[in-house]
Amino acid sequence: MLFIPLFILTTLLFGQDAKILYLFEFEDESEYAGELISETPDIVIIKRMDGSVINIPAYKIIKRTRINISQSDSTLAYWDEESDEIIFSNLHDTRYFFSPSAFALDEGEGYSMNAYSLYWAFQYGISHNLSFGAGASVLGLTSLSAKYTVPSYNEDFKLAVGWFWVGFPLAYDDKSIINIPFTVATWGDKEKNISSGFGFNLEANKNPLVLNIGGTNRISRSTALVFELWKFNYKSEKDTKALIYGGPGVRLLRKKTKKRLFGIFKQNNYAGSNVIDFQIFFSYNDGKTIGPLPMIGASTRF
Numbered sequence: 252m253l254f255i256p257l258f259i260l261t262t263l264l265f266g267q268d269a270k271i272l273y274l275f276e277f278e279d280e281s282e283y284a285g286e287l288i289s290e291t292p293d294i295v296i297i298k299r300m301d302g303s304v305i306n307i308p309a310y311k312i313i314k315r316t317r318i319n320i321s322q323s324d325s326t327l328a329y330w331d332e333e334s335d336e337i338i339f340s341n342l343h344d345t346r347y348f349f350s351p352s353a354f355a356l357d358e359g360e361g362y363s364m365n366a367y368s369l370y371w372a373f374q375y376g377i378s379h380n381l382s383f384g385a386g387a388s389v390l391g392l393t394s395l396s397a398k399y400t401v402p403s404y405n406e407d408f409k410l411a412v413g414w415f416w417v418g419f420p421l422a423y424d425d426k427s428i429i430n431i432p433f434t435v436a437t438w439g440d441k442e443k444n445i446s447s448g449f450g451f452n453l454e455a456n457k458n459p460l461v462l463n464i465g466g467t468n469r470i471s472r473s474t475a476l477v478f479e480l481w482k483f484n485y486k487s488e489k490d491t492k493a494l495i496y497g498g499p500g501v502r503l504l505r506k507k508t509k510k511r512l513f514g515i516f517k518q519n520n521y522a523g524s525n526v527i528d529f530q531i532f533f534s535y536n537d538g539k540t541i542g543p544l545p546m547i548g549a550s551t552r553f
Contacts, residue, residue: 276314344441347465347479353409353437355400356382364550409437442469455484456491475502492537500530524552
Protein backbone atom coordinates (compact mmCIF):
# COMPACT_ATOMS: atom_id res chain seq x y z
CA MET A 252 0.00 0.00 0.00
CA LEU A 253 2.94 2.32 0.65
CA PHE A 254 4.03 2.00 -2.99
CA ILE A 255 0.65 3.05 -4.47
CA PRO A 256 1.05 6.84 -3.83
CA LEU A 257 4.59 6.68 -5.21
CA PHE A 258 3.34 4.92 -8.35
CA ILE A 259 0.60 7.50 -8.87
CA LEU A 260 3.03 10.39 -8.40
CA THR A 261 5.51 8.85 -10.87
CA THR A 262 2.76 8.39 -13.42
CA LEU A 263 1.69 12.02 -13.09
CA LEU A 264 5.25 13.33 -13.40
CA PHE A 265 6.51 11.21 -16.27
CA GLY A 266 3.43 9.84 -17.98
CA GLN A 267 2.69 13.16 -19.65
CA ASP A 268 5.94 13.03 -21.64
CA ALA A 269 5.25 9.55 -22.96
CA LYS A 270 2.93 10.73 -25.70
CA ILE A 271 2.95 8.97 -29.06
CA LEU A 272 2.76 11.03 -32.24
CA TYR A 273 1.35 9.94 -35.57
CA LEU A 274 1.11 11.25 -39.09
CA PHE A 275 -2.52 10.83 -40.15
CA GLU A 276 -3.17 10.76 -43.91
CA PHE A 277 -6.65 11.23 -45.37
CA GLU A 278 -8.43 10.22 -48.53
CA ASP A 279 -8.36 13.79 -49.88
CA GLU A 280 -4.51 13.75 -49.63
CA SER A 281 -4.45 16.11 -46.64
CA GLU A 282 -2.58 15.16 -43.46
CA TYR A 283 -2.24 16.01 -39.77
CA ALA A 284 0.59 15.33 -37.36
CA GLY A 285 -0.39 14.95 -33.75
CA GLU A 286 -1.24 12.87 -30.73
CA LEU A 287 -4.01 10.27 -30.71
CA ILE A 288 -6.32 11.22 -27.83
CA SER A 289 -9.00 8.56 -28.31
CA GLU A 290 -10.78 6.64 -31.03
CA THR A 291 -13.92 4.64 -31.65
CA PRO A 292 -15.02 2.76 -34.78
CA ASP A 293 -16.62 6.02 -35.92
CA ILE A 294 -14.58 8.96 -34.54
CA VAL A 295 -10.86 9.60 -34.03
CA ILE A 296 -9.86 12.51 -31.77
CA ILE A 297 -6.47 14.06 -32.58
CA LYS A 298 -4.47 16.74 -30.78
CA ARG A 299 -2.50 18.52 -33.49
CA MET A 300 1.01 19.86 -33.07
CA ASP A 301 -0.37 23.41 -32.71
CA GLY A 302 -2.42 22.28 -29.69
CA SER A 303 -5.84 22.25 -31.35
CA VAL A 304 -8.07 19.21 -30.92
CA ILE A 305 -10.13 17.91 -33.84
CA ASN A 306 -12.62 15.10 -34.38
CA ILE A 307 -12.13 13.11 -37.58
CA PRO A 308 -14.49 10.47 -39.02
CA ALA A 309 -12.56 7.21 -38.84
CA TYR A 310 -13.33 6.21 -42.42
CA LYS A 311 -11.45 9.26 -43.76
CA ILE A 312 -8.11 8.11 -42.31
CA ILE A 313 -6.38 5.89 -44.85
CA LYS A 314 -2.99 5.60 -43.13
CA ARG A 315 -1.29 6.41 -39.85
CA THR A 316 2.49 6.41 -39.37
CA ARG A 317 4.13 6.55 -35.97
CA ILE A 318 6.71 9.30 -35.55
CA ASN A 319 9.05 10.23 -32.72
CA ILE A 320 9.30 13.45 -30.76
CA SER A 321 13.03 13.97 -31.21
CA GLN A 322 15.72 12.97 -33.67
CA SER A 323 17.71 11.15 -30.98
CA ASP A 324 15.22 8.27 -30.83
CA SER A 325 14.18 8.36 -34.49
CA THR A 326 14.24 5.20 -36.56
CA LEU A 327 11.67 6.24 -39.17
CA ALA A 328 10.66 9.86 -38.63
CA TYR A 329 10.66 12.67 -36.09
CA TRP A 330 9.01 16.04 -35.58
CA ASP A 331 11.30 18.97 -36.35
CA GLU A 332 10.09 22.04 -34.44
CA GLU A 333 12.34 24.44 -36.34
CA SER A 334 10.86 23.64 -39.76
CA ASP A 335 7.47 22.65 -38.30
CA GLU A 336 7.32 19.39 -40.23
CA ILE A 337 8.01 15.69 -40.02
CA ILE A 338 11.52 14.66 -41.07
CA PHE A 339 11.68 11.15 -42.48
CA SER A 340 14.74 8.96 -42.59
CA ASN A 341 16.47 8.61 -45.97
CA LEU A 342 13.68 7.83 -48.45
CA HIS A 343 16.24 7.11 -51.20
CA ASP A 344 18.11 4.46 -49.25
CA THR A 345 17.78 1.74 -51.92
CA ARG A 346 20.47 3.30 -54.12
CA TYR A 347 23.19 5.92 -54.24
CA PHE A 348 23.49 8.05 -57.40
CA PHE A 349 23.00 5.00 -59.56
CA SER A 350 24.43 1.93 -57.87
CA PRO A 351 22.19 -0.13 -55.59
CA SER A 352 22.32 -0.68 -51.86
CA ALA A 353 20.84 -3.76 -50.19
CA PHE A 354 17.89 -1.84 -48.71
CA ALA A 355 14.52 -2.75 -50.23
CA LEU A 356 11.60 -0.72 -51.51
CA ASP A 357 8.30 -1.33 -49.77
CA GLU A 358 5.48 -2.95 -51.67
CA GLY A 359 3.68 -0.42 -53.86
CA GLU A 360 6.38 2.24 -53.51
CA GLY A 361 9.12 3.28 -55.90
CA TYR A 362 11.16 6.11 -57.33
CA SER A 363 11.91 7.80 -60.63
CA MET A 364 15.26 9.39 -61.43
CA ASN A 365 17.00 11.19 -64.27
CA ALA A 366 20.51 12.33 -65.17
CA TYR A 367 20.77 15.57 -67.16
CA SER A 368 17.14 14.81 -68.17
CA LEU A 369 18.72 12.60 -70.85
CA TYR A 370 18.44 9.29 -69.04
CA TRP A 371 15.27 8.35 -67.11
CA ALA A 372 14.68 5.32 -64.93
CA PHE A 373 12.28 4.03 -62.30
CA GLN A 374 12.15 1.20 -59.77
CA TYR A 375 8.96 -0.22 -58.24
CA GLY A 376 8.42 -2.49 -55.24
CA ILE A 377 6.46 -5.61 -56.18
CA SER A 378 6.66 -6.94 -52.64
CA HIS A 379 8.47 -5.88 -49.48
CA ASN A 380 11.76 -7.44 -50.67
CA LEU A 381 11.41 -7.58 -54.48
CA SER A 382 11.52 -4.70 -56.97
CA PHE A 383 11.79 -4.27 -60.73
CA GLY A 384 12.92 -1.32 -62.79
CA ALA A 385 13.62 0.04 -66.26
CA GLY A 386 15.30 3.03 -67.86
CA ALA A 387 15.83 4.67 -71.23
CA SER A 388 17.79 7.50 -72.79
CA VAL A 389 17.13 9.78 -75.75
CA LEU A 390 19.80 7.84 -77.65
CA GLY A 391 17.84 4.59 -77.42
CA LEU A 392 19.96 3.03 -74.68
CA THR A 393 17.70 0.94 -72.43
CA SER A 394 18.18 -0.69 -69.02
CA LEU A 395 16.29 -3.33 -67.07
CA SER A 396 16.85 -4.28 -63.43
CA ALA A 397 15.60 -6.46 -60.59
CA LYS A 398 16.62 -6.72 -56.92
CA TYR A 399 15.67 -9.05 -54.09
CA THR A 400 16.67 -8.25 -50.50
CA VAL A 401 17.26 -11.32 -48.36
CA PRO A 402 15.13 -11.16 -45.16
CA SER A 403 17.30 -10.37 -42.14
CA TYR A 404 16.84 -9.63 -38.45
CA ASN A 405 20.06 -7.61 -38.32
CA GLU A 406 19.17 -3.94 -38.74
CA ASP A 407 22.79 -2.97 -39.47
CA PHE A 408 23.45 -5.50 -42.24
CA LYS A 409 21.49 -6.18 -45.42
CA LEU A 410 22.17 -8.52 -48.33
CA ALA A 411 20.55 -8.41 -51.76
CA VAL A 412 20.88 -10.17 -55.11
CA GLY A 413 19.83 -8.78 -58.47
CA TRP A 414 20.25 -8.43 -62.18
CA PHE A 415 21.09 -5.46 -64.39
CA TRP A 416 20.93 -5.28 -68.19
CA VAL A 417 21.87 -2.45 -70.57
CA GLY A 418 21.61 -2.47 -74.34
CA PHE A 419 19.92 -1.32 -77.54
CA PRO A 420 16.75 -3.41 -78.03
CA LEU A 421 16.16 -2.02 -81.53
CA ALA A 422 19.64 -2.85 -82.83
CA TYR A 423 20.00 -5.53 -85.49
CA ASP A 424 22.82 -7.28 -83.65
CA ASP A 425 24.87 -6.90 -80.48
CA LYS A 426 21.81 -5.64 -78.63
CA SER A 427 23.28 -6.35 -75.21
CA ILE A 428 26.18 -4.35 -73.75
CA ILE A 429 25.88 -5.21 -70.06
CA ASN A 430 24.25 -8.28 -68.56
CA ILE A 431 25.14 -8.50 -64.86
CA PRO A 432 23.82 -10.79 -62.16
CA PHE A 433 25.06 -9.25 -58.91
CA THR A 434 25.01 -9.33 -55.14
CA VAL A 435 25.41 -6.35 -52.79
CA ALA A 436 25.91 -6.07 -49.02
CA THR A 437 25.16 -2.95 -46.96
CA TRP A 438 26.44 -2.09 -43.49
CA GLY A 439 24.81 0.67 -41.43
CA ASP A 440 21.44 2.36 -41.20
CA LYS A 441 19.48 4.32 -43.81
CA GLU A 442 21.18 7.61 -42.97
CA LYS A 443 24.78 6.44 -42.77
CA ASN A 444 25.95 3.31 -44.58
CA ILE A 445 28.41 1.74 -46.98
CA SER A 446 27.79 -0.94 -49.60
CA SER A 447 30.02 -3.32 -51.51
CA GLY A 448 28.87 -5.34 -54.49
CA PHE A 449 30.19 -7.65 -57.13
CA GLY A 450 28.84 -9.46 -60.16
CA PHE A 451 29.76 -10.83 -63.57
CA ASN A 452 29.11 -9.15 -66.90
CA LEU A 453 28.06 -12.07 -69.08
CA GLU A 454 28.65 -9.94 -72.20
CA ALA A 455 32.35 -9.36 -71.50
CA ASN A 456 34.69 -11.57 -73.50
CA LYS A 457 37.38 -11.27 -70.85
CA ASN A 458 37.60 -10.28 -67.17
CA PRO A 459 33.83 -10.37 -66.53
CA LEU A 460 34.15 -9.49 -62.81
CA VAL A 461 32.23 -6.35 -61.79
CA LEU A 462 33.11 -4.43 -58.61
CA ASN A 463 31.14 -1.64 -57.00
CA ILE A 464 31.29 0.41 -53.80
CA GLY A 465 28.95 3.12 -52.54
CA GLY A 466 28.16 5.02 -49.37
CA THR A 467 26.14 7.86 -47.91
CA ASN A 468 26.19 10.02 -44.78
CA ARG A 469 23.40 12.47 -43.98
CA ILE A 470 24.93 15.57 -42.41
CA SER A 471 21.82 17.76 -42.00
CA ARG A 472 18.08 17.84 -42.57
CA SER A 473 18.59 18.83 -46.20
CA THR A 474 22.02 17.48 -47.14
CA ALA A 475 23.67 14.08 -47.53
CA LEU A 476 27.12 13.14 -48.82
CA VAL A 477 27.08 10.34 -51.40
CA PHE A 478 29.85 8.38 -53.11
CA GLU A 479 29.95 5.51 -55.62
CA LEU A 480 32.52 3.83 -57.85
CA TRP A 481 32.18 1.13 -60.54
CA LYS A 482 34.78 -1.08 -62.22
CA PHE A 483 33.88 -3.54 -64.97
CA ASN A 484 34.47 -4.60 -68.57
CA TYR A 485 31.77 -4.10 -71.16
CA LYS A 486 31.09 -5.08 -74.76
CA SER A 487 31.76 -2.41 -77.39
CA GLU A 488 31.18 -3.52 -80.98
CA LYS A 489 33.41 -6.61 -81.23
CA ASP A 490 35.79 -5.79 -78.38
CA THR A 491 35.68 -5.81 -74.59
CA LYS A 492 36.74 -2.54 -72.95
CA ALA A 493 37.53 -1.64 -69.35
CA LEU A 494 35.54 1.06 -67.61
CA ILE A 495 35.99 2.71 -64.21
CA TYR A 496 33.61 5.52 -63.30
CA GLY A 497 31.98 7.30 -60.40
CA GLY A 498 32.91 9.87 -57.79
CA PRO A 499 31.71 11.83 -54.75
CA GLY A 500 28.81 14.24 -54.56
CA VAL A 501 26.03 15.86 -52.58
CA ARG A 502 22.33 15.00 -52.36
CA LEU A 503 19.95 17.85 -51.50
CA LEU A 504 16.71 16.77 -49.82
CA ARG A 505 13.87 19.10 -50.66
CA LYS A 506 10.96 19.97 -48.38
CA LYS A 507 7.64 18.21 -48.74
CA THR A 508 5.55 18.70 -51.85
CA LYS A 509 2.01 17.77 -52.77
CA LYS A 510 1.40 16.72 -56.33
CA ARG A 511 1.01 13.62 -58.46
CA LEU A 512 3.66 12.06 -60.65
CA PHE A 513 2.44 12.14 -64.26
CA GLY A 514 -1.09 12.30 -62.82
CA ILE A 515 -0.91 8.61 -61.91
CA PHE A 516 1.11 7.92 -58.77
CA LYS A 517 0.54 9.88 -55.59
CA GLN A 518 3.91 11.12 -54.48
CA ASN A 519 5.24 10.26 -51.05
CA ASN A 520 4.89 13.93 -50.14
CA TYR A 521 7.23 13.90 -47.14
CA ALA A 522 10.30 16.03 -46.63
CA GLY A 523 13.11 14.31 -48.52
CA SER A 524 10.88 12.57 -51.06
CA ASN A 525 12.33 14.76 -53.80
CA VAL A 526 16.10 15.15 -54.09
CA ILE A 527 18.60 16.85 -56.38
CA ASP A 528 22.00 15.20 -56.91
CA PHE A 529 25.31 16.87 -57.73
CA GLN A 530 28.16 14.46 -58.46
CA ILE A 531 31.80 15.08 -59.40
CA PHE A 532 32.05 12.42 -62.06
CA PHE A 533 35.04 10.91 -63.83
CA SER A 534 35.62 7.85 -66.00
CA TYR A 535 38.58 5.79 -67.15
CA ASN A 536 37.53 4.16 -70.40
CA ASP A 537 39.87 2.00 -72.49
CA GLY A 538 42.94 3.92 -71.40
CA LYS A 539 41.38 7.39 -71.63
CA THR A 540 40.43 9.51 -68.62
CA ILE A 541 37.46 11.86 -68.77
CA GLY A 542 36.67 14.30 -66.00
CA PRO A 543 36.12 15.46 -63.45
CA LEU A 544 32.75 16.51 -64.83
CA PRO A 545 29.61 17.67 -63.03
CA MET A 546 26.72 15.21 -63.09
CA ILE A 547 23.31 16.64 -62.21
CA GLY A 548 20.23 14.55 -61.59
CA ALA A 549 16.97 14.46 -59.70
CA SER A 550 14.87 11.76 -58.08
CA THR A 551 11.34 11.47 -56.75
CA ARG A 552 10.02 8.85 -54.35
CA PHE A 553 6.40 7.86 -54.92
